[in-house]
Amino acid sequence: MAGVLKLDIQESAEELKLLLGKQATPTGKERVQALYLLKIGKVKTITGLAEILGRDISTIFRWFQRYKTTGLEGMLTVPRNQGRKPLIPTPILETLKQELHQPGRFRTYSDIREWLRETHGVDASYKVVHETVRYRLKVRLRGCRGKRRSSGVRAS
Structure with missing residues (x-):
C-alpha cells in the first residue's frame, strides 16, 4: 500500500502518553503526538497524520527521519539558529x-x-x-568632542 509508514517506534504507547503530558513546547507535543498516534494505530499513513496535525507531509517525514537517526531525544531537540555572524570577527x-x-x-x-x-x-x-x-566592548572614546558654540551671551 502506497504511503504506509514503516517506522519502528521503540517507546510504548503508555510512555509516549506520559511524555506527551510532560512536553513544555508546542513543537515537542506535536512530535510526540505524531509518534503516539502511530503507535496506537489511529493513523497508518504520513498523509493521514499530516491531515490530523495540520502539517505538511515533508515536515512529518523530516521528523521521522530524525527519529530514525537520533532517536526520540534527537527528534525532540529543536536546533537553534546561531544568528547572523558579526561583521567584525x-x-x-x-x-x-x-x-x-x-x-x-x-x-x-x-x-x-x-x-x-x-x-x-x-x-x-x-x-x-x-x-x-x-x-x-563598553568603551567610550575620550577624544576631542569639538568646540561648543556659544550664543554670544556670557553668564556673569
Missing part, C-alpha cells in the same frame, strides 16, 4: 580592545573604521563600529 575585536586601551590611539569612530579597513580589511559602517565599541 572575534580575534579582530580582541585586537581592537587592546588598541582602544592605549591612550590617544583613536579620537573618533571614523578613525577606528579606517584602522579596521587598512589593518584587517574589514569595511564596517560607522553605525556598526559605534555600536560594537560603545555597547559590546
Whole structure:
C-alpha cells in the first residue's frame, strides 16, 4: 500500500502518553503526538497524520527521519539558529580592545573604521563600529568632542 509508514517506534504507547503530558513546547507535543498516534494505530499513513496535525507531509517525514537517526531525544531537540555572524570577527575585536586601551590611539569612530579597513580589511559602517565599541566592548572614546558654540551671551 502506497504511503504506509514503516517506522519502528521503540517507546510504548503508555510512555509516549506520559511524555506527551510532560512536553513544555508546542513543537515537542506535536512530535510526540505524531509518534503516539502511530503507535496506537489511529493513523497508518504520513498523509493521514499530516491531515490530523495540520502539517505538511515533508515536515512529518523530516521528523521521522530524525527519529530514525537520533532517536526520540534527537527528534525532540529543536536546533537553534546561531544568528547572523558579526561583521567584525572575534580575534579582530580582541585586537581592537587592546588598541582602544592605549591612550590617544583613536579620537573618533571614523578613525577606528579606517584602522579596521587598512589593518584587517574589514569595511564596517560607522553605525556598526559605534555600536560594537560603545555597547559590546563598553568603551567610550575620550577624544576631542569639538568646540561648543556659544550664543554670544556670557553668564556673569
